Amino acid sequence: MGVQKRRVMTRKEMKARARQTLKGHYMILVMTGLISVFLGLRNSSFDNAVRAYSSENVSAYSVDIPSDDEGEEGIETNTGGTPQSAADTRIAVGSVGLLDVIHHIMMGNPEKGRELSEKLKEAEIERSKEGNRVLGRSRGALSKLVNGVTSGSFIVMFVSGINSLFGTNNVGSLILVLLAFAGVFAFYLLVVNTYTVIAARMFLESRCYEKLPIQRFVFLLRVKRWLQVSLAMLVYTVYEFLWALTIIGGIIKSYSYFLVPFILAENPDLSGRQAVTLSRKMMYGHKWECFVMECSFLGWSFLGSFTFGLSEIFYSLPYQSATYCEFYAALRAKAKAAGIQGAELLNDTYLYERVSGELLEEGYSDVIGWKNEQKDSPKKPEGLRGILSDWFGISIGDSKEVGGYEENRELQVRIGMLKDVVEGKAYPARLSRFPDGAKHKRMDAFHYMRHYSVWSLVLLFFFFSMLGWCWEVSIHLVLDGVFVNRGTLHGPWLPIYGAGGVMLLTLLNRVRNHPVMQFFSIIFLCGMVEYWTSYYLEVVYDGKKWWDYSGYFLNLNGRICAEGLLVFGIGGMVIVYIAAPLLDNRIRGIRKNVLMWCCVILMCLYTADCVYSVKYPNEGKGITDYQPLSWDLGNWYECKGSRNIKLL
Structure with a gap:
C-alpha cells in the first residue's frame, strides 16, 4: 500500500489564511515589513519615491565641483x-x-x-x-x-x-579601503542579512497565536544563535551570487533556495549548507508554483506605484510575506509526510500547533505560583503619589510601603509578560528546543514596565541630552570636518533630546505595555515637541533656525519630516524598551547621597547655561546658517543645508 499523497493548500487558501494572520497582527507585521524596506531587503515604490524626491531637491542645491584631473x-x-x-x-x-x-x-x-x-x-x-x-x-x-x-x-x-x-604609496590607501569595506560588510552580515530570518520568524509565530510580543524581534539574540544564523545566511548569499553569474541558473536557484530564511527561522542550529540543501529538496516540483504566486501580486505592485508605495507599506508587503509563510508551512508538512531527508530537522512543533495545558503548567509552574501570591498584594500609594505612579510611572519616596508596592508591581509585569503564554495565546519559548533565557536573572531584571524615581529621571534627562549633543557634533565632525557646538545652549547638551526621552517614559507610561501603540505615540509626541520647539525658537530669536527640513519628502514647514519622525519612532522604542531600563538598573546601584549631589550639580550648571543663553544664545556657522553647498564623492551630491539641520 503506497503512501497517501498529502494535498498542498491552493494559492487561494494560502492567501485567505495570510489575510487572517495579517488582520490579527496588523500593526506589528506592518512594522516588520517597514524595517525590511528601510534595510533594503524589500523593494517598495515608497522607498523609490522618497529617493527620487530627495534627489530632485538635493540636485537643486548642488554646484559643480572640479575633479582632481x-x-x-x-x-x-x-x-x-x-x-x-x-x-x-x-x-x-x-x-x-x-x-x-x-x-x-x-x-x-x-x-x-x-x-x-x-x-x-x-x-x-x-x-x-x-x-x-x-x-x-x-x-x-x-x-x-x-x-x-x-x-x-x-x-x-x-x-x-x-x-x-x-x-609604497598604495598600501595605506588599500588598508583604509579594506577597513571601510569591513565595516559595511559587518553591518550587512550581522544586521541586514540576518533580519530576513527574524522577519520570517515573526510571521511564523503569528500563524497560530493571537499574541506576538515585540520581544520576539530579539529571538536570535536570546537563544544565542545570532552569529550562527548570520554565517548561515552568508553561505546562502554566496550560493545565490555564484549561481547568478550563470544568469539562467541564478533565476532557477533563487526559487530553489526560496525557503532558506524560513528554515533557519525554525531551526537556527542548521548550517547554511544544510538549509540550502533542504530548501532545494522541498522546492523540487514547486518552483513554478512559487513563480505563479509571485506573479499573482503584480496587481498590488501596480497599485503601489500609483499610491507612492503606501499601499505596499500598509498592506501588500506584509500580506505577501504572510502568504509566503503559508507556502512554507504547506511544503514543510508535505516534506515531513513524504519523509524527505533532512525534514526531521524542522522540529519546532509549537510553531504549527498549540501546546497542551499540562505541558504549559509544567514549563511555567513558577508563573502560576507568582499569580497565586498576588492575592495579598501591598496597598498602592494614594493621593499625589498614586497619580504619579499610575499615570506617569514616577516613584516618589523610598518607604517600605512604596518599595513593597514597586516590587509587587514589577512582579506583576513579569507575570503579565508571560500571562499570554500560560493561557496559550503566545509562543511558549521555554518549551522549544531553544529556551530563550526567560529564567535567567539578568533577563528577569530587564523589564520595561517599571517606575522611575525623580533622581533617575533627572540623570536620564542629562544622559539623553549629552548623547544627542555628542551625536550631532560627531556627525558634523565626520561629514563637514568642523566642530560645531550644536543647540541654543553653550554646554554639552541638547535639551530637546533629554526632554523627549523623559516625556516618552512619563507621558506615554500608560501605553508602554502596547508596543505598536507606543510606536505611533512616540512619532506623534516627538513630532509635536520638535515642531513647536522650532516654532518657539524662530519667534523668540527673530526667525533664526536651528534646523530646517525644507526639501525633505513629507515635511511640514521645514520643522518636521516623515523620515525624521520614523527615525525618532525607532529610536524612541530603543529608549523605552532597552536603553532606559538598562540605565535605570545602573542608576539604582548608585548610593543615594552621591546620586542626589550629582543631580543637583548638573541642574545648577544647566540652569546657569539657560539663563546666560536667553540673552546670548549659541549661534553662528553650522548652527543657525543654512547655505546650500555640496561635496562630491563618487557622484554622490548632498545639500549641506540639510546637514546643518538638527541631525537625527
Missing part, C-alpha cells in the same frame, strides 16, 4: 574662477570636509589628501579666531586633537606611516 586645466567653474580658486573658496566656506580627504586617499593620492588636510586645518584656525573664542583652535593639546580629527590629518598620518613602512 581638472586642477591644471584652468577651466572656468560656476564660481567664476579656476578650479583651484573654486576649491579654495569651498575650503573657506566649509563645504570641504573629512570625506573629501578620505576620497583623495582612497583614490591613491595621499599627497593631495595631505595638502587638503593642511588647508582645512588652517581654515579652521582662522574661522575660530573670528567666531566663538570659547572654541579656539590655535593653541593647546586639545585644539591639536580636534584639528587632527576634523581635518583628517590623523588619517593622513596613519596612511603615510603604512606607506613608509611598506615602501
Whole structure:
C-alpha cells in the first residue's frame, strides 16, 4: 500500500489564511515589513519615491565641483574662477570636509589628501579666531586633537606611516579601503542579512497565536544563535551570487533556495549548507508554483506605484510575506509526510500547533505560583503619589510601603509578560528546543514596565541630552570636518533630546505595555515637541533656525519630516524598551547621597547655561546658517543645508 499523497493548500487558501494572520497582527507585521524596506531587503515604490524626491531637491542645491584631473586645466567653474580658486573658496566656506580627504586617499593620492588636510586645518584656525573664542583652535593639546580629527590629518598620518613602512604609496590607501569595506560588510552580515530570518520568524509565530510580543524581534539574540544564523545566511548569499553569474541558473536557484530564511527561522542550529540543501529538496516540483504566486501580486505592485508605495507599506508587503509563510508551512508538512531527508530537522512543533495545558503548567509552574501570591498584594500609594505612579510611572519616596508596592508591581509585569503564554495565546519559548533565557536573572531584571524615581529621571534627562549633543557634533565632525557646538545652549547638551526621552517614559507610561501603540505615540509626541520647539525658537530669536527640513519628502514647514519622525519612532522604542531600563538598573546601584549631589550639580550648571543663553544664545556657522553647498564623492551630491539641520 503506497503512501497517501498529502494535498498542498491552493494559492487561494494560502492567501485567505495570510489575510487572517495579517488582520490579527496588523500593526506589528506592518512594522516588520517597514524595517525590511528601510534595510533594503524589500523593494517598495515608497522607498523609490522618497529617493527620487530627495534627489530632485538635493540636485537643486548642488554646484559643480572640479575633479582632481581638472586642477591644471584652468577651466572656468560656476564660481567664476579656476578650479583651484573654486576649491579654495569651498575650503573657506566649509563645504570641504573629512570625506573629501578620505576620497583623495582612497583614490591613491595621499599627497593631495595631505595638502587638503593642511588647508582645512588652517581654515579652521582662522574661522575660530573670528567666531566663538570659547572654541579656539590655535593653541593647546586639545585644539591639536580636534584639528587632527576634523581635518583628517590623523588619517593622513596613519596612511603615510603604512606607506613608509611598506615602501609604497598604495598600501595605506588599500588598508583604509579594506577597513571601510569591513565595516559595511559587518553591518550587512550581522544586521541586514540576518533580519530576513527574524522577519520570517515573526510571521511564523503569528500563524497560530493571537499574541506576538515585540520581544520576539530579539529571538536570535536570546537563544544565542545570532552569529550562527548570520554565517548561515552568508553561505546562502554566496550560493545565490555564484549561481547568478550563470544568469539562467541564478533565476532557477533563487526559487530553489526560496525557503532558506524560513528554515533557519525554525531551526537556527542548521548550517547554511544544510538549509540550502533542504530548501532545494522541498522546492523540487514547486518552483513554478512559487513563480505563479509571485506573479499573482503584480496587481498590488501596480497599485503601489500609483499610491507612492503606501499601499505596499500598509498592506501588500506584509500580506505577501504572510502568504509566503503559508507556502512554507504547506511544503514543510508535505516534506515531513513524504519523509524527505533532512525534514526531521524542522522540529519546532509549537510553531504549527498549540501546546497542551499540562505541558504549559509544567514549563511555567513558577508563573502560576507568582499569580497565586498576588492575592495579598501591598496597598498602592494614594493621593499625589498614586497619580504619579499610575499615570506617569514616577516613584516618589523610598518607604517600605512604596518599595513593597514597586516590587509587587514589577512582579506583576513579569507575570503579565508571560500571562499570554500560560493561557496559550503566545509562543511558549521555554518549551522549544531553544529556551530563550526567560529564567535567567539578568533577563528577569530587564523589564520595561517599571517606575522611575525623580533622581533617575533627572540623570536620564542629562544622559539623553549629552548623547544627542555628542551625536550631532560627531556627525558634523565626520561629514563637514568642523566642530560645531550644536543647540541654543553653550554646554554639552541638547535639551530637546533629554526632554523627549523623559516625556516618552512619563507621558506615554500608560501605553508602554502596547508596543505598536507606543510606536505611533512616540512619532506623534516627538513630532509635536520638535515642531513647536522650532516654532518657539524662530519667534523668540527673530526667525533664526536651528534646523530646517525644507526639501525633505513629507515635511511640514521645514520643522518636521516623515523620515525624521520614523527615525525618532525607532529610536524612541530603543529608549523605552532597552536603553532606559538598562540605565535605570545602573542608576539604582548608585548610593543615594552621591546620586542626589550629582543631580543637583548638573541642574545648577544647566540652569546657569539657560539663563546666560536667553540673552546670548549659541549661534553662528553650522548652527543657525543654512547655505546650500555640496561635496562630491563618487557622484554622490548632498545639500549641506540639510546637514546643518538638527541631525537625527
